[in-house]
Amino acid sequence: MSALYADPLRARDPGRGAAHAPTYWQATAGPEPRDDGPLAGDRDCDVAIVGGGYTGLSTAMHLRRMTEASVLVLEANRAGWGCSGRNGSFARPAIGRVPYADWHTRWGAPAARWMFAEALSALETARDVIATCGIECDAMADGWLKIAHRRDRLDALRREQAILKERFDWAADFIDAESLAAAHVRGGEAHGALRWPVSFAMHPLKLAFGLAVAARGAGAIVHSASPVLAIEREGRSFLLRTPGGSVRARKVVIATNGYTLEALFPALRNRLLPVLSNIVVTQPLDAEEIEEGNFLTTDCMTDTRTMLYYYRRLPDGRILLGGKGPLAEKPAAMAEHRRHLLAVVARKFPFVRVPRADYFWGGWVALTWDAIPHVATAEDAPEIHYALGYVGSGVAFSIHAGRRLAERIAGTGGALPPQVETVLPRFPLAAFRRIGQGAAMRLHALRDAL
Ligand SMILES: Cc1cc2nc3c(=O)[nH]c(=O)nc-3n(C[C@H](O)[C@H](O)[C@H](O)COP(=O)(O)OP(=O)(O)OC[C@H]3O[C@@H](n4cnc5c(N)ncnc54)[C@H](O)[C@@H]3O)c2cc1C
Numbered sequence: 028m029s030a031l032y033a034d035p036l037r038a039r040d041p042g043r044g045a046a047h048a049p050t051y052w053q054a055t056a057g058p059e060p061r062d063d064g065p066l067a068g069d070r071d072c073d074v075a076i077v078g079g080g081y082t083g084l085s086t087a088m089h090l091r092r093m094t095e096a097s098v099l100v101l102e103a104n105r106a107g108w109g110c111s112g113r114n115g116s117f118a119r120p121a122i123g124r125v126p127y128a129d130w131h132t133r134w135g136a137p138a139a140r141w142m143f144a145e146a147l148s149a150l151e152t153a154r155d156v157i158a159t160c161g162i163e164c165d166a167m168a169d170g171w172l173k174i175a176h177r178r179d180r181l182d183a184l185r186r187e188q189a190i191l192k193e194r195f196d197w198a199a200d201f202i203d204a205e206s207l208a209a210a211h212v213r214g215g216e217a218h219g220a221l222r223w224p225v226s227f228a229m230h231p232l233k234l235a236f237g238l239a240v241a242a243r244g245a246g247a248i249v250h251s252a253s254p255v256l257a258i259e260r261e262g263r264s265f266l267l268r269t270p271g272g273s274v275r276a277r278k279v280v281i282a283t284n285g286y287t288l289e290a291l292f293p294a295l296r297n298r299l300l301p302v303l304s305n306i307v308v309t310q311p312l313d314a315e316e317i318e319e320g321n322f323l324t325t326d327c328m329t330d331t332r333t334m335l336y337y338y339r340r341l342p343d344g345r346i347l348l349g350g351k352g353p354l355a356e357k358p359a360a361m362a363e364h365r366r367h368l369l370a371v372v373a374r375k376f377p378f379v380r381v382p383r384a385d386y387f388w389g390g391w392v393a394l395t396w397d398a399i400p401h402v403a404t405a406e407d408a409p410e411i412h413y414a415l416g417y418v419g420s421g422v423a424f425s426i427h428a429g430r431r432l433a434e435r436i437a438g439t440g441g442a443l444p445p446q447v448e449t450v451l452p453r454f455p456l457a458a459f460r461r462i463g464q465g466a467a468m469r470l471h472a473l474r475d476a477l
Pocket residue numbers: 041042077078079080081082083101102103104105106107108109110111112113114115116117118119253254255256282283284285286287288291304305306337349389390391392414417418419420421422423425
């Protein structure tokens with residue numbers, strides 16, 4: 028199995044012990060920590076967790092901190108192999124991707140405020156996990172710049188600033204183009220910005236490795252190269268079949284996000300849309316380029332497009348920039364997208380003489396019909412829980428969801444807003460999700476261009 032992944036909507040196999048994708052993170056993470064190897068033989072446990080990314084590992088670690096339950100993680104490839112080890116590295120207070128202006132109309136004021144508080148709390152959970160587990164993941168100083176890529180987007184940023192203040196009592200700073208150039212970066216497509224005082228960038232694979240070590244340190248078993256091929260009810264328990272043996276578990280957590288196969292569990296069928304997000308990392312900039320661009324900021328940066336780009340300066344002076352990928356991970360489409368991302372780097376950072384792609388990779392994020400993640404219990408099986416569908420903003424929230432799932436299983440409370448705790452809604456006309464995505468992407472591209 029290659030590090031790439033054809034299309035989780037059509038794939039029949041989640042992989043088995045595949046190497047990490049050849050990312051900048053993989054090249055700089057240092058040695059991979061030990062795990063418990065592939066499952067060999069049959070085992071019993073209290074809680075089996077399918078998927079060894081932030082969600083699965085955080086659930087395992089928190090559950091072991093809270094209870095004496097025997098906890099076993101079954102990961103098809105290796106800890107952090109999915110999005111958790113290859114993301115854009117921004118830990119932001121996010122719950123999915125609904126614009127703040129819509130929160131009150133969609134959910135009502137009390138629920139909207141709860142959602143906002145939960146998003147902030149998610150960031151605190153991520154921070155707390157990094158601190159209490161002593162994870163060295165190159166966490167940067169706080170700051171998220173949402174940059175107006177066109178002058179006519181400044182009004183929308185000012186409106187957003189007012190909404191954040193009025194409805195959530197949240198202060199984000201408005202920064203004009205001159206201050207942006209003087210204090211952060213003198214870039215292209217940069218007409219001003221809204222700056223959140225919280226959010227931080229880090230090294231995602233080091234974070235995933237650290238979580239795996241913490242989960243095992245707390246007493247969880249982490250099996251790599253152990254794809255779950257079937258989940259079957261057996262009396263009051265569930266049997267999870269892998270190529271090397273089976274696990275009988277009283278409770279199951281599904282933490283497979285964008286890599287969830289349609290066949291994994293019937294209650295999840297037709298409820299996720301995996302979408303590619305791609306990242307390019309350039310060569311290290313030289314001192315002249317950094318000086319010319321006054322590239323001081325280590326903030327997370329995004330722009331104001333609907334199909335937004337996310338970018339940052341890495342500690343060794345490279346630029347990381349990512350955005351929505353093609354519909355499929357086909358070589359020609361990926362090569363075209365790599366060129367496209369380099370062209371975006373050139374527009375946004377005109378002081379880089381010849382941007383070069385030293386690293387380029389993709390990963391599958393999980394979209395949901397209502398654009399928020401769901402941390403829920405399966406309709407017909409109260410012993411099966413899942414946290415899925417982070418809509419591309421799951422670094423902090425997946426770690427937090429793991430904590431909330433552990434609290435639920437341990438029976439210690441920790442409720443989430445009801446909108447998040449409900450089961451994943453089904454996509455209407457689910458068989459045509461990919462076609463619908465193509466149409467939506469063309470529409471968004473048009474809207475961004477107008
Ligand atoms: C390119 C990219 C950039 C991103 N950038 C950001 C960002 O900057 N900020 C942000 O907040 N979010 C970002 N995200 C999203 C974020 O990384 C994810 O939301 C988060 O990592 C989800 O973690 P997870 O543990 O739920 O899933 P994953 O990390 O994807 O883990 C799922 C795991 O399940 C395993 N699996 C699948 N099927 C099976 C099976 N049958 N049996 C056993 N194991 C199985 C897979 O091998 C995989 O390791 C990005 C994602 C991508 C792809």
